[in-house]
Amino acid sequence: MRKAMAEAEVGDDVLDGDPTVSQLEARACDWLGKEAALFVPSGTMANQIAIGVWTSPGDEIIVESSCHVLSYESGAIGALHGVQTRTLDGVRGALDPKAVAAAIRPDFVHCPPTSLICLEQTHMSSGGSVLPMECFEGVAAVGKDAGVPVHLDGARLAHATTASGLAAPLWTQHVASVSLCLSKGLGAPVGSVLAGDADFIERARRIRKRLGGWMRQSGVLAAPALLALGDGPDGGLAGIAPSHALAQDVAKALDAYSFLSADPGQVETNLVLCRVEVTDRTLGGAPELAERLTAAGVRVMALSPDTLRFVTHRDLNSTHVALLESTLVDLLGGA
Numbered sequence: 001m002r003k004a005m006a007e008a009e010v011g012d013d014v015l016d017g018d019p020t021v022s023q024l025e026a027r028a029c030d031w032l033g034k035e036a037a038l039f040v041p042s043g044t045m046a047n048q049i050a051i052g053v054w055t056s057p058g059d060e061i062i063v064e065s066s067c068h069v070l071s072y073e074s075g076a077i078g079a080l081h082g083v084q085t086r087t088l089d090g091v092r093g094a095l096d097p098k099a100v101a102a103a104i105r106p107d108f109v110h111c112p113p114t115s116l117i118c119l120e121q122t123h124m125s126s127g128g129s130v131l132p133m134e135c136f137e138g139v140a141a142v143g144k145d146a147g148v149p150v151h152l153d154g155a156r157l158a159h160a161t162t163a164s165g166l167a168a169p170l171w172t173q174h175v176a177s178v179s180l181c182l183s184k185g186l187g188a189p190v191g192s193v194l195a196g197d198a199d200f201i202e203r204a205r206r207i208r209k210r211l212g213g214w215m216r217q218s219g220v221l222a223a224p225a226l227l228a229l230g231d232g233p234d235g236g237l238a239g240i241a242p243s244h245a246l247a248q249d250v251a252k253a254l255d256a257y258s259f260l261s262a263d264p265g266q267v268e269t270n271l272v273l274c275r276v277e278v279t280d281r282t283l284g285g286a287p288e289l290a291e292r293l294t295a296a297g298v299r300v301m302a303l304s305p306d307t308l309r310f311v312t313h314r315d316l317n318s319t320h321v322a323l324l325e326s327t328l329v330d331l332l333g334g335a
Ligand SMILES: Cc1ncc(COP(=O)(O)O)c(C=O)c1O
Pocket: 041, 042, 043, 044, 045, 047, 068, 069, 120, 122, 123, 124, 153, 155, 156, 181, 183, 192
């Protein structure tokens, strides 16, 4: 990827275009099965641009209650767009289409107009769960009936395509817009893409400008991102399945401890959630254990006071799982 960055043909994506960015956007359209795409600096910006396109101040959007756009984008829905959220609890991130239908506001002067429904695939706070296709079909049908578009936060959509064996367009046919992170499991250093129809992307382009998200010689970033979306043996997509197998091993290593709980049966992709019971051996909850593990060389995030989130990716292998196991023994004693 460093070599591709050095050798990238660049232009000016703000003026008359950057050839490598155009190539990446074409590749993203192809992979996602959408008409047009836009390269943006981050997944957060991709999602927030989509929300900006589909809504006006005073609108309401329907989101799952622990989703990323609501919980981890620093209040952007309200701060940037003046939009309020209607939250619904999901089952491992999946919304019940009937509950979505019931949450769509009537066309009544007292109510905020419902202008968007959001889904997240895979669902981060449920530990990378893959939403079932029935959820996509059902929510899309409800949205279509009510004239409300669906946006997919597909930050880890590639993990869902690998885990399910269903190509991205089979999922994205049910949504009007989709974001995809190139810098997570796919391994690019920077960037996400946002995709939809040509009209959506034209409107998205204006909001990207408004947020300061357009970049000039961004071919240096698009070149590694093209490798990330590559489907050859060295492409980013090939790294996804091994990262899922590794996540199983991580879950088993953690679950061996009576006071740690990371059921491998719940691990569908590359995220492992581990509940931490406070004991004399953990010396605290998830934040304290995350700090000790990180200091010992195993970088992990505490998602809440009792939950650690481990992430596997293409640059890890079994030696890293062995390092986790030996670090656990050092810090906690044997299982
Ligand atoms: C589900 C989901 N959506 C969006 C994002 C945002 O991506 P970024 O960190 O590139 O802004 C993340 C990041 O962790 C995520 O997990």
